[in-house]
Amino acid sequence: MIARAAFCLTSALVACCVVLGGCGRSTSQGKVKVGMVTDVGGLGDRSFNDSAYAGLVACKSRARAQIQVLQSKSAADYQPNLTVLATERFAEIFAIGFLMNKDLSEVARRFGDRSFAIVDAVVDAPNVESVTFKEEDGSFLAGALAALVTKTKSVAFLGGMDIPLLRKFEAGFAAGTREIDPTTKVLVKYVGSFDDVAAGKELTGVLYDQGADIVYAAAGKAGLGAIEEAKQRAGRYVIGVDSNQDGLAPGKVLTSMVKRVDNAVLRVCRDAVAGKRPSGHIVLGLAQDGVGLTDFRYTKIAIGEANIARIARIRNAIVDGKIVPPSTREELERFKPVPAP
Amino acid sequence: MSATASRDAAIALAIVVVFGSVAMLVAGVSPLDGFAALLIGALGSSQEIAETLVATTSLLFPALGVTLAFRAGLFNIGAEGQLIAGGLVAGLLGERLAGPAIVAIPLLLAAGALGGGVWGALAGLLRARFAANEVIATLMLNIIAALLAGYLIGGHETTPLPPSSWLPALIPDTRLTIALLLALALAFVLRWVLRATVIGYELRAAGDAPETARRAGIDLAKTAFWTMAASGAFAGLGGATIVTGVLHRFNLALSPGYGFIAIAVALVGELDPLLVTVAAFVFGILQNGAIGMQAAANVPRDVVTAIEGAIILVLSGRRAFKR
Numbered sequence: 001m002i003a004r005a006a007f008c009l010t011s012a013l014v015a016c017c018v019v020l021g022g023c024g025r026s027t028s029q030g031k032v033k034v035g036m037v038t039d040v041g042g043l044g045d046r047s048f049n050d051s052a053y054a055g056l057v058a059c060k061s062r063a064r065a066q067i068q069v070l071q072s073k074s075a076a077d078y079q080p081n082l083t084v085l086a087t088e089r090f091a092e093i094f095a096i097g098f099l100m101n102k103d104l105s106e107v108a109r110r111f112g113d114r115s116f117a118i119v120d121a122v123v124d125a126p127n128v129e130s131v132t133f134k135e136e137d138g139s140f141l142a143g144a145l146a147a148l149v150t151k152t153k154s155v156a157f158l159g160g161m162d163i164p165l166l167r168k169f170e171a172g173f174a175a176g177t178r179e180i181d182p183t184t185k186v187l188v189k190y191v192g193s194f195d196d197v198a199a200g201k202e203l204t205g206v207l208y209d210q211g212a213d214i215v216y217a218a219a220g221k222a223g224l225g226a227i228e229e230a231k232q233r234a235g236r237y238v239i240g241v242d243s244n245q246d247g248l249a250p251g252k253v254l255t256s257m258v259k260r261v262d263n264a265v266l267r268v269c270r271d272a273v274a275g276k277r278p279s280g281h282i283v284l285g286l287a288q289d290g291v292g293l294t295d296f297r298y299t300k301i302a303i304g305e306a307n308i309a310r311i312a313r314i315r316n317a318i319v320d321g322k323i324v325p326p327s328t329r330e331e332l333e334r335f336k337p338v339p340a341p
Numbered sequence: 342m343s344a345t346a347s348r349d350a351a352i353a354l355a356i357v358v359v360f361g362s363v364a365m366l367v368a369g370v371s372p373l374d375g376f377a378a379l380l381i382g383a384l385g386s387s388q389e390i391a392e393t394l395v396a397t398t399s400l401l402f403p404a405l406g407v408t409l410a411f412r413a414g415l416f417n418i419g420a421e422g423q424l425i426a427g428g429l430v431a432g433l434l435g436e437r438l439a440g441p442a443i444v445a446i447p448l449l450l451a452a453g454a455l456g457g458g459v460w461g462a463l464a465g466l467l468r469a470r471f472a473a474n475e476v477i478a479t480l481m482l483n484i485i486a487a488l489l490a491g492y493l494i495g496g497h498e499t500t501p502l503p504p505s506s507w508l509p510a511l512i513p514d515t516r517l518t519i520a521l522l523l524a525l526a527l528a529f530v531l532r533w534v535l536r537a538t539v540i541g542y543e544l545r546a547a548g549d550a551p552e553t554a555r556r557a558g559i560d561l562a563k564t565a566f567w568t569m570a571a572s573g574a575f576a577g578l579g580g581a582t583i584v585t586g587v588l589h590r591f592n593l594a595l596s597p598g599y600g601f602i603a604i605a606v607a608l609v610g611e612l613d614p615l616l617v618t619v620a621a622f623v624f625g626i627l628q629n630g631a632i633g634m635q636a637a638a639n640v641p642r643d644v645v646t647a648i649e650g651a652i653i654l655v656l657s658g659r660r661a662f663k664r
Contacts, residue, residue: 035636040594068636068639070632070635070636071635071641071642071643073597073598073642074594074595074596074597074598075498075588075592075593075594076395076399076587076595076597077632079516080392080629080632081632083388084382084632084633084636085636087386088637099497102501102590110514161496161497162496163496163497192488192491192492193491193593
């Protein structure tokens with residue numbers, strides 16, 4: 001036993017020698033440091049986190065910021081990740097996703113002189129910039145498009161988790177179908193996770209079997225499973241979300257409801273490099289190009305020119321305030337289609 | 342036994358150094374810088390040491406549970422699910438409970454231990470009644486625990502616990518709580534139980550020489566059942582301390598795989614509760630240092646995950662072959 005303890009101590013000593021011998025930390029070349037903490041979905045989700053990362057990379061090349069990404073493996077990592085960036089004197093620290101809401105409030109309170117930003121949640125603190133999107137606007141267009149294209153008069157919504165944020169997608173989508181044709185059926189299912197790709201695939205199969213021919217998959221990484229399932233089914237489509245996912249299965253992804261998290265991150269990052277302090281709450285909708293549909297690169301023929309023109313008119317009606325897409329299920333119940341834009 | 346065991350620790354250290362260096366070189370970072378960043382990230386300031394001890398605590402509870410099971414000849418790879426079950430019970434009860442700390446905290450911790458214990462006992466029951474392999478049973482129960490938790494809370498987390506249910510901090514403004522002391526105390530208790538009590542003797546006999554133990558009148562099925570229940574209770578208690586001490590709520594992503602890393606911790610610690618405690622600290626350094634390493638030296642923290650995976654694979658593989 002004593003030998004074991006000695007062994008453990010020796011390895012600790014070896015470790016210390018390594019520290020003393022090679023204490024060389026990477027130096028910043030006088031650039032502004034901007035950091036980002038991903039949620040447990042992490043980089044490579046081809047969705048939310050990747051989009052935020054794209055914004056950070058753009059900020060690096062355009063505003064010459066020095067960037068750093070910390071990935072989270074569990075909810076217990078959010079606070080240490082945010083804290084490390086704060087103690088390392090990063091000028092702006094992004095918390096990517098509403099999952100970090102409470103942890104960011106806590107860290108922002110402890111580090112009152114640092115600037116933070118959170119995407120998809122509102123943290124009420126003077127040193128936090130909150131960025132949210134009008135997902136219901138973009139989802140409304142997705143719903144309208146789905147109702148125009150469906151042959152089975154049945155479409156579906158597949159959400160990640162049944163939480164208020166995702167209900168904005170759901171309500172907007174359902175209202176959009178109603179705008180085109182109130183008799184179109186809208187099936188709704190939730191995966192219960194943003195990263196379970198297998199469950200996303202399976203549930204999409206169920207929705208197709210129930211008669212829906214278009215599934216709007218707002219489920220982060222789990223949505224990749226929906227795209228996989230669509231690939232194996234003739235005459236079935238999926239609508240992607242967050243990033244432009246049209247190219248993941250050309251022709252099968254009708255369009256993607258793009259949330260320009262990248263633009264939002266770039267914007268806040270540039271402000272930070274320019275030395276601006278957080279300015280509260282930014283809401284990005286269709287008018288600010290915060291949300292929107294893609295350019296239908298692979299699906300123009302399937303959708304048709306007339307339908308594309310109709311979607312453009314609906315978009316303008318939302319921007320002009322003539323249509324106000326609902327953002328909750330209660331608002332959805334009260335929603336009345338606006339005649340013929 | 343002790344000769345092969347010290348080899349286990351040596352192998353683990355070799356994996357850390359060799360595997361880690363290679364992974365860092367692949368990531369384009371000098372291993373010296375990488376390991377330095379890892380150690381500074383884990384031990385560089387009192388804040389960092391506190392976070393390292395938070396990880397140590399979260400690892401030690403399930404590691405003690407795994408240790409107990411191993412000593413009885415059972416391979417419990419379900420500590421992750423038991424930890425989630427314990428955290429879930431503590432979280433669901435905690436969000437409904439508002440009472441003085443002196444009542445609320447012991448109640449929530451006991452509830453967590455009970456939740457994890459029931460989850461472990463399920464595997465124990467399958468083993469005792471139907472001779473079902475506990476490796477498969479616990480592995481499956483991990484998945485069921487995660488899915489059940491998602492179903493029961495219907496979102497990604499519960500509402501936060503009232504501050505009266507939070508574990509008291511050991512160092513102010515850190516997440517290090519009295520859970521560390523509780524874990525350390527349990528390590529001593531477990532060591533004593535294994536060494537100096539009849540229960541401990543029967544348990545070790547069932548593990549070391551099951552046939553002899555059976556002939557000596559030890560009820561192997563009963564021992565397996567209670568060992569799995571107790572093993573699960575350790576992990577469940579760990580989950581409850583994460584809920585009451587670290588996150589102050591139950592979250593579906595509350596564990597980065599503590600229950601699996603605990604297997605490596607138990608094996609590196611030679612299944613001796615006190616050495617397991619030391620091993621938990623070493624793995625706590627890896628776990629928390631990974632964050633600093635990623636921030637300062639730009640080494641992806643997946644390097645540490647890969648190192649941990651390699652240690653589990655090699656050490657449990659060695660054990661399996663020895664059987």
